[in-house]
Amino acid sequence: MYFEFLNPESRQFDLTQSSANFYRINDAIDGPNVNNIKTYFSALEDTQPNLVSYQLDQDEIQGSQKKAETNADETADNRLPTSVVPDRYVITLIPNLDDGNFTFVGTVEITLNVTNATNSITVHANDLEINNESVSVHRLTDEVDLLVLGLSPDTGRHFFTVTVADSLVVGQQYRLRINYTGHLREDMGGFYRSFYYLGTEKRWLASTQFQSTSARRAFPSFDEPAFKAKFKISIARTEDRHALSNMPVASSVYEQSLNLTWDHFEETPMPMSSYLVAFVVSDFVSLNASDGIFRTWQRASALSQANYSIEISSDVLKALENFTGVEYFLPKLDQVAVPDFSAGAMENWGIVTYREQNILFEYGVSTSANKQRIAEVIAHELAHKWFGNLVSPKWWNYLWLSEGFATYFQYFAMHKVDPNMRLDHQFLILHHHTAFQTDSLESSHPMTNSPTGSSITQIVYNKAGSVIKMMEHILTTEIFRKGLNRYLTERYNSIAEADDLFSALNAQYIEDNSTPQIDVKTVMDTWTLQKGYPVVTVNRNYTTGSAIVSQ
Known part of the structure; x- marks a missing residue:
């Protein structure tokens, strides 16, 4: 599910956030204006990865493991x-x-x-x-x-x-x-x-x-x-x-x-x-792709705005198939522009639903920022066909296994389709700061121990996407890619928890390294089972030419 996190300083009145306001306003204005209001574009935030693995806090990790186990049954009642x-x-x-x-x-x-x-x-x-x-x-x-x-x-x-x-x-x-x-x-x-x-x-x-x-x-x-x-x-x-x-x-x-x-x-x-x-x-009426798989459905008056989604969707799907080594196997994939939609989009098997502004694009009218937004949302939702749909989280405290990967691929799968957007660079620039800001708060939480009532958080999306990017750097892209294929194959049409992912990546790492130097679970538990991030301080002595590094 694509979810938008707004900066307080850039927050605007979003009619879709309150159904009460939404319907009150709809009833108070002329009918034809409603369709324009419903395509309001809200702000977008992202994060980038921190590429440093940090010291395990044994007490906090052990406590988080117990909490995660409790959370997984959580209120067993x-x-x-x-x-x-x-x-x-x-x-x-x-x-x-x-x-x-x-x-x-x-x-x-x-x-x-x-x-x-x-x-x-x-x-x-x-x-x-x-x-x-x-x-x-x-x-x-x-x-x-x-x-x-x-x-x-x-x-x-x-x-x-x-x-x-x-x-x-x-x-x-x-x-x-x-x-x-x-x-x-x-x-x-x-x-x-x-x-x-x-x-x-x-x-x-x-x-x-x-x-x-x-x-x-x-x-x-x-x-x-x-x-x-x-x-x-x-x-x-x-x-x-x-x-x-x-x-x-x-x-x-x-x-x-x-x-x-x-x-x-x-x-x-x-x-x-x-x-x-x-x-x-x-x-609604549909615009159909030549591949026989994709159809975009929308109001008849918005038919011309479906062209961009049709143009890119097949290529994004192929990029994901090529990277994961696992084919999309359903006979169709409908994409529906819904006038009223609480999330940004939703990855349902075979039928993805979107807010209108996250799928409809008018050439010559919509901005390049709108175009990029649509590209990211489509890539995010299509990535869920593997991460979330094919392999689903065992429980909601493992939601980052779905949303973290979808956040990662919304940049890097789309970058394969349209390198001119430079989404790989934007990931590094944009995602890092939001993840750090959120994870520095007292109210932050571990990736694998997100509160049941608020599992949709920037930690689950932005920090998780950044940590996944860090995993790729630690393992190398090729080992990471083959490890994901192993994970998807082993958990095919099933459910998973974090250790299933770490086990698959570690097995691939050992297989491809004669002298493995890390254990994936040991490293990744430090990032997934405790909140916060390390701060490394370097004090240089210019007189002696020495430096003291502390964490």
Whole structure:
């Protein structure tokens, strides 16, 4: 997820930061002006790497390791049980955008694997009205419905627990089915509504933003990054709209009784975390790339502004494939310009959603700074296809494994595509200072021990990107590149923690060096498990020609 951090001295009034202000202003001005307001360009900050490894503070590191372990289970009471885990979701949704109620009706069927015998199933559900009579548990091995003894919602933890009469047996599969209704939100989180003006007509659409814990607002789910599963999604829409999701449409069927068309999407070929599921229902139009993979979707009046994204996206993807040695394997990659979007962009598998100003570029009108901003955001989101999507963080305290690499590649992958931007130099100039400023504060935190409630911080993005660049310098670019390939291959379609990355890089370093001199984990723990950075002071004596170096 691309997130923008604003300097206080350059902060301007950003309409997208407050949904209350946003809708109040939209209702107070002429409709056509809204589209211009929604393309407001906010400030951008970056960091660069510090290329010095610093002394291990054993007490702080050991304390941080314990905290990280605690944080990884963190409030174990707020984590789902692991006795049953999802294998496959089948989701059907009917969003209502036209009668002013802005509701949606949904059904979810979750195929479950049992890891420990239990008589209960707990999923996440938040702000959903569940039809209790619809809840069923079916044993797939012998096609038997189990007796449901009780349903226990826990609104504080967003839990919904189903208790059955028979114990669920290890090695057997079960299917949990739930019908429910929800409300298309207006806070740009979960499954939410947005709009733009076509002339004087307000045009409604629905979009999603699930990271970190909002998939549960669209469908009951195992809404933690480690619970990966396959998804098959169907969405009903009016004839004047179309639906997009992570995969291409397999078939479209008109249902006369609803006067709606069902778009049935192909099942995802890979298991994925719930926060990477996405869908958009709109009347947008697309500009398609010649490679058959990329499509950029936007308001019809903004079609000409999609050319730049189409021009560069394929080349950025190829640059990432070449560096990692791992191909992007989905059949399509939609990029959607959403009028209302809380983050800068979101890397959902197969369908990246953007703020309009982070994807739309008008030749002859937009500035070179706008062009660079769009290039960086696209490269950032495409890098997530490997770092975050293919290999997902085990828990949110390892978010830097996603965002740090995306920050690194938004400069260096894009530099391969357009060296004239000199993004490699800009990384060194711009990122360093922001990371140092943030990490010098008392409120700073270690990269691997970020607070649960505020995992999206400059440490996770800017310091992590800088430290990753430092890793490349320590190991050499070639060892770093091959080590990342090893990491992605070993953790393919799975989850990871920091030690998985360090292990892969260290194995590659040893393989390519007859006399290895460092241990990657030992060095990198000093940067990831404690906050702050070293200050090296040099006092020169010009009379004696000597110098004293202290840290």
